[in-house]
Amino acid sequence: MGALRPILLAVLFWALLGPVGPALAGDRLTATPDQLRALYVQRLVRYVAWPDGAGPAPGEPFVVAATDPAPLRPYFPAAGQGDGPRFRLVQWPAECDVLVLAGASRRETAAILKRVAGKPVLTITQDPDAPALGAVINFYMQGGRLKLEVSPEAARRSGLIVSSRLLQLARIYEGAPGE
Numbered sequence: 144m145g146a147l148r149p150i151l152l153a154v155l156f157w158a159l160l161g162p163v164g165p166a167l168a169g170d171r172l173t174a175t176p177d178q179l180r181a182l183y184v185q186r187l188v189r190y191v192a193w194p195d196g197a198g199p200a201p202g203e204p205f206v207v208a209a210t211d212p213a214p215l216r217p218y219f220p221a222a223g224q225g226d227g228p229r230f231r232l233v234q235w236p237a238e239c240d241v242l243v244l245a246g247a248s249r250r251e252t253a254a255i256l257k258r259v260a261g262k263p264v265l266t267i268t269q270d271p272d273a274p275a276l277g278a279v280i281n282f283y284m285q286g287g288r289l290k291l292e293v294s295p296e297a298a299r300r301s302g303l304i305v306s307s308r309l310l311q312l313a314r315i316y317e318g319a320p321g322e
Contacts, residue, residue: 177245179289180282181218184243184267187280188228190306197263197302198240204229208239210255211246241265244273252276263302274316279303281316292316 188205199205205228209215212232219232242264244252252270256277269282274294279301281292294316298305
């Protein structure tokens with residue numbers, strides 16, 4: 144079973160988050176970092192539960208605020224298109240369910256994460272220091288692949304519950320936010 148576990152985890156990861164819809168280029172699937180980021184955001188919300196009274200109301204879209212929404216905009220479907228949850232991408236600062244900090248300096252990231260600390264906002268970053276600052280999900284590159292790091296403590300402090308299925312696929316940040 145020990146040798147089979149990595150294969151099972153890879154299949155589970157693909158079933159949960161894949162296929163992310165990258166463009167076909169010859170025999171190779173390719174996607175831009177912004178396209179991957181946007182598509183992961185759209186998949187990740189399915190594995191996070193918001194507390195009662197938070198998150199989108201039934202039939203309403205998730206409000207995704209981004210520090211730099213322009214590169215992500217082409218990859219968010221227009222209202223009423225696509226399967227699953229709907230999304231409305233806006234410029235930060237704004238009231239939101241999901242906050243994507245992309246292109247922000249570390250100082251700006253720290254200030255924004257402090258501003259939303261304790262609020263039911265799924266914070267998504269791509270900065271190695273962000274989990275220590277309180278980000279719930281952090282993207283990182285390893286072996287040319289985009290991977291996930293999750294801070295269960297940051298999620299708990301925000302009132303969010305991250306699915307155990309997602310936690311099995313991610314690297315877990317063990318420290319507490321603010322350390």
